[in-house]
Amino acid sequence: MNVIYVFSIVLAGAAALAVVLTTDLLRIAMLASFYTLTLVIFFLLLQAPDVALSELVVGTIAYPVVLVVAILIDRAE
Amino acid sequence: MTRRIRLTVFGVAAAGFAALLIWGTLGIPDFGHYRGRYGQILNHAAVKERQTTNTVTAIVFDYRGLDTMGEEFILFASVTGVALLLREQRKDVPRPRDEVRNEAVRAIGICLVPAVLTLGLWVVAHGAITPGGGFQGGVILSATFLLVWLAGSLRTYVRLTPTPYVDLTEGTGVGGFVVTGLIALLIGMPFLHNLLPYGLAGKLSSGGSLPILNWATGLAVTAAFLLLYSEFLEERSFVIAGKHK
Amino acid sequence: MSYLPYLLAVWIFLVGLFGIVRSRNFIHLVVCLSVTQSSTYVLLLSIGYVKGGTAPIFKDVKPGTKAVDPVVQALTLTDIVVSVTVAALLLSLAILGKHHAGTMDPEELHPMQG
Numbered sequence: 282m283n284v285i286y287v288f289s290i291v292l293a294g295a296a297a298l299a300v301v302l303t304t305d306l307l308r309i310a311m312l313a314s315f316y317t318l319t320l321v322i323f324f325l326l327l328q329a330p331d332v333a334l335s336e337l338v339v340g341t342i343a344y345p346v347v348l349v350v351a352i353l354i355d356r357a358e
Numbered sequence: 359m360t361r362r363i364r365l366t367v368f369g370v371a372a373a374g375f376a377a378l379l380i381w382g383t384l385g386i387p388d389f390g391h392y393r394g395r396y397g398q399i400l401n402h403a404a405v406k407e408r409q410t411t412n413t414v415t416a417i418v419f420d421y422r423g424l425d426t427m428g429e430e431f432i433l434f435a436s437v438t439g440v441a442l443l444l445r446e447q448r449k450d451v452p453r454p455r456d457e458v459r460n461e462a463v464r465a466i467g468i469c470l471v472p473a474v475l476t477l478g479l480w481v482v483a484h485g486a487i488t489p490g491g492g493f494q495g496g497v498i499l500s501a502t503f504l505l506v507w508l509a510g511s512l513r514t515y516v517r518l519t520p521t522p523y524v525d526l527t528e529g530t531g532v533g534g535f536v537v538t539g540l541i542a543l544l545i546g547m548p549f550l551h552n553l554l555p556y557g558l559a560g561k562l563s564s565g566g567s568l569p570i571l572n573w574a575t576g577l578a579v580t581a582a583f584l585l586l587y588s589e590f591l592e593e594r595s596f597v598i599a600g601k602h603k
Numbered sequence: 604m605s606y607l608p609y610l611l612a613v614w615i616f617l618v619g620l621f622g623i624v625r626s627r628n629f630i631h632l633v634v635c636l637s638v639t640q641s642s643t644y645v646l647l648l649s650i651g652y653v654k655g656g657t658a659p660i661f662k663d664v665k666p667g668t669k670a671v672d673p674v675v676q677a678l679t680l681t682d683i684v685v686s687v688t689v690a691a692l693l694l695s696l697a698i699l700g701k702h703h704a705g706t707m708d709p710e711e712l713h714p715m716q717g
Contacts, residue, residue, distance in 0.1 A: 390654030
């Protein structure tokens, strides 16, 4: 197990903890996207380009848009 | 049951659950020594049998196409659920005035739209050859329309994606998958048997009926995400308009 | 040390559960649910890894070289895209809950009576 595997695993674990402990809503949208990116790095290290592409696309385009618009609806009321 | 008691109960339960999970993972073979046979057989056989160089796409659309059909139904059902929940009486909602005024943002957005469209179509078309396929390319294609909202205004986005056509595209995508399987049933073969010739590995039209299923999935995923964005954005316009009354 | 990816999956699952239990806002709850779901992807892909294997794409590589398991990748790939739509469904339920009950706090919603 290389250093880079251990580093990416620790990074993903820390990002998951950060997502859960945040309370401000817009910050959680950005942190969720960042957590997705750490998972993309881990999936690439596991030699899975299809899954990494899928997670990258979803975590950058679809998921933040849906979250942020829901947060804006919540704030507008 | 107050919050503290609930958290304490959760703490105890989580400790027990963690012990159970860790004991379970000690029984899994070591990291890197996977002993399954099905994947190894498919790695060796997929290129020769189905003439696709991307084994994962061959599994998703060919060897395990039935499971992908189930996943598409989940997608369809969730999007229908969102449409059912959020499409209330929303006639003639005035859209908020949110045109982007910054020239740099508008310019970059407009220049990116054809690039992202080409990238999306490329990723969908090359699903059988390189990493890609209907699922990933469909989300990228939905980003093409999203850029119009982000770098333009909501009115332009709504005019570009009229709801009847998007609904029709989604139905065509999901239904096309099922119809391809049913056609195989009608000519006496098993469900989702390959209809077209296999072709040569590395060409765009290889893999039997994989291109048909791939494009159907791409259409379905694009339309599903466009529907999701439209529903959420219309709901936001509705809420903002309701506040200003 | 070689069990570290499996421990990561267990850690992410428990962290997500902790977030769900401690949550004070429905949108935060949906994000934590998403984190919990991603632990299954990590577990699946870590199981399928073969030491010294390459990606299961044989365009420039001769078919027959050692490659990682493609079946678990196929399972994970469709699941990731579909889970976003399910999260959107949950978010729209949260929005409707806010319309009818006026709050986004799970602790202030009382169960239905009568």
